[in-house]
Amino acid sequence: MPVILEARDLVKRYPLGEGEVTALAGxxxxxxxxxxxxxxxASGSGKSTMLQLLGGLDRPTSGEVVIDGVNISAMDEEERTLTRRDRTGFVFQYFNLIGLLSVAENVGLPFLIAGEALAEHRARIDELLAMVGLSAKADHRPDQLSAGEQQRVALARALATGPAILLADEPTGNLDFTTGTEILDLLWDSADRLGQTIVLVTHDARAAAYADRVLVVRDGQVRDEIALGRRREHDAGPLIRRLAALGL
Ligand SMILES: Nc1ncnc2c1ncn2[C@@H]1O[C@H](COP(=O)(O)OP(=O)(O)OP(=O)(O)O)[C@@H](O)[C@H]1O
Ligand SMILES: [Mg+2]
Incomplete structure (x- = not known):
């Protein structure tokens, strides 16, 4: 399959007091x-920093990111914002929904931001709501939903424009086991049925076990890579044993 996302020697340093901290070291x-x-x-290893750079939310200190053939590192803020809007979808640990908007309006937010009328995208919004099992709650407000339902809205919103890449940072971090499993199953279905490209950041082997491949980050560097392949059984046992064999 062709490469859709490439990172080249990403370094990210943040200023800290008089000095700086290296979050990503190549x-x-x-x-x-x-x-x-x-x-x-582990916490602090650089996962979120990596995801922010891969999705163009922030710029590297040095190095390059190429999304779907477009080098975003050379872009100014405005160009990067447009590329992000058109090619990426984000899901975070804290759902980041807009409380004043209905569920359907939250799902259609990418269209509203692009200055388009929701009415033009009614069919797409309905399809997304059906996909995440929330057709009956289209007119609810986010605070009338459970945490798992709110994350399903966030996922539908992230997929609304058919992004080249879906980036998810600990999307199950704020959910109980069962609700987390629902989100992971939805992610996996979108990869398997829609061919959605996904980058999932997690410290949880159970979540990572859904992926085709796992990169292990330590001290801002990719230290190991574990190929799992696409399968329907998301048993974390084999991944946990591979991680243990690597001393993790
Ligand atoms: N805005 C910032 N300013 C200063 N230092 C930062 C900033 N963001 C991250 N860091 C530092 O960079 C390193 C990597 O942080 P990052 O948030 O990427 O880790 P993480 O792997 O996502 O951790 P967690 O699992 O806790 O979310 C940490 O040492 C962190 O303190
Ligand atoms: Mg993080």
């Missing part, structure tokens, strides 16, 4: 179209 990776990649690592 990360290179490629993601193929349709691939479901997980990025695992």
């Amino acid at each position: 990360v290179s990776l490629t993601v193929e179209r349709g691939e479901f990649l997980a990025i695992m690592g």
